[in-house]
Amino acid sequence: MRALTLVADRKLELIDAPDPPAPGAGEVQVRVKAVALNHIDVWGYRGMAFAKRKLPLVVGAEASGEIAVVGPGVSTFKPGDRVVMYGALTCGTCKACKEGRDNLCENVQGIMGFHIDGFSRDLVNMQARLVIPMPANVSFRDAACAPIAFSTVEHMLFDNAKLEPGETILVQAGGSGIGTVAIKMAKALGCTVITTVGDDAKAEKAKALGADHVINYKTERFETIVRKLTAKKGVDVVFEHTGADTFPGSLLVLKRGGRLVTCGATSGPTVTFNLMQLFQQQYKIFGSFGASMRNIRDSLAKMAGGMLPVIDTEVPLADFERGLARLESRQVFGKIVVTF
Numbered sequence: 001m002r003a004l005t006l007v008a009d010r011k012l013e014l015i016d017a018p019d020p021p022a023p024g025a026g027e028v029q030v031r032v033k034a035v036a037l038n039h040i041d042v043w044g045y046r047g048m049a050f051a052k053r054k055l056p057l058v059v060g061a062e063a064s065g066e067i068a069v070v071g072p073g074v075s076t077f078k079p080g081d082r083v084v085m086y087g088a089l090t091c092g093t094c095k096a097c098k099e100g101r102d103n104l105c106e107n108v109q110g111i112m113g114f115h116i117d118g119f120s121r122d123l124v125n126m127q128a129r130l131v132i133p134m135p136a137n138v139s140f141r142d143a144a145c146a147p148i149a150f151s152t153v154e155h156m157l158f159d160n161a162k163l164e165p166g167e168t169i170l171v172q173a174g175g176s177g178i179g180t181v182a183i184k185m186a187k188a189l190g191c192t193v194i195t196t197v198g199d200d201a202k203a204e205k206a207k208a209l210g211a212d213h214v215i216n217y218k219t220e221r222f223e224t225i226v227r228k229l230t231a232k233k234g235v236d237v238v239f240e241h242t243g244a245d246t247f248p249g250s251l252l253v254l255k256r257g258g259r260l261v262t263c264g265a266t267s268g269p270t271v272t273f274n275l276m277q278l279f280q281q282q283y284k285i286f287g288s289f290g291a292s293m294r295n296i297r298d299s300l301a302k303m304a305g306g307m308l309p310v311i312d313t314e315v316p317l318a319d320f321e322r323g324l325a326r327l328e329s330r331q332v333f334g335k336i337v338v339t340f
């Protein structure tokens with residue numbers, strides 16, 4: 001089978017690897033159909049000092065596929081079933097896993113495609129409990145965006161920030177994979193959405209997705225515009241993932257008692273902010289990473305109901321690196337999906 005492996009920092013090779021063995025008890029073998037790219041793929045590709053991993057490593061953290069073979073004792077799936085896979089190898093036995101909150105697993109073995117072998121290969125054996133069925137009317141391409149992009153946003157907005165209908169939200173980097181999802185989910189709930197983008201072409205696209213106000217952060221200070229748009233009150237919620245460049249401003253535009261939820265630090269991980277501002281304004285800051293099983297099921301249900309991911313580009317497996325370069329260059333609007 002084909003397997004796209006990272007052999008050194010910034011060096012990928014498409015190799016001919018042996019097929020996995022027959023799935024063991026409680027496992028299924030999945031034929032991968034689509035892999036969606038995320039910033040974690042870029043971090044893995046560049047190499048990160050803190051990432052404990054062994055190379056070569058099969059890349060790809062977010063994927064959909066079809067059940068090829070069912071192992072002993074698995075009654076929940078049959079060959080041909082269309083599925084998505086959870087993006088981390090969790091233990092299944094700790095308290096968090098038992099509650100379906102796998103992203104808080106106490107014994108996680110790693111993130112697929114980052115710490116341990118991922119999904120960019122024709123066949124992969126998975127524990128059946130980490131596999132989630134796809135609705136019939138959703139494509140492999142779109143479903144590949146459920147386990148990380150859609151479900152991360154679902155977890156951020158609803159489990160953490162507890163976004164309510166009628167609230168105002170600032171979505172940072174509205175043209176990114178998760179930014180586009182956040183705009184759609186917040187609009188579907190009935191919120192007023194303000195978003196930032198880096199150029200005018202993206203501004204048009206963000207408006208077409210339903211954003212009420214779009215700010216080009218390259219030409220305008222988003223802090224000033226958000227204050228104006230909210231009559232100096234600020235927003236209820238900020239959706240953060242851009243990090244150092246925007247985080248202090250994101251806090252500044254929150255209303256008293258507002259909530260900031262973040263899952264990323266694309267522009268850098270270190271910020272300074274004023275603790276007096278934090279407690280006097282009674283801000284709530286949520287760190288969010290990954291998603292629960294329920295978030296993935298809810299994401300797929302939203303797709304089945306017509307809320308589809310914005311696809312920037314589809315590339316074949318051999319062009320994975322071209323997809324990463326596009327993601328890294330921030331020219332992207334929506335998700336990049338690698339098809340098999």
Ligand SMILES: [Zn+2]
Nearest residue numbers: 091094097105
């Ligand atoms: Zn666990």
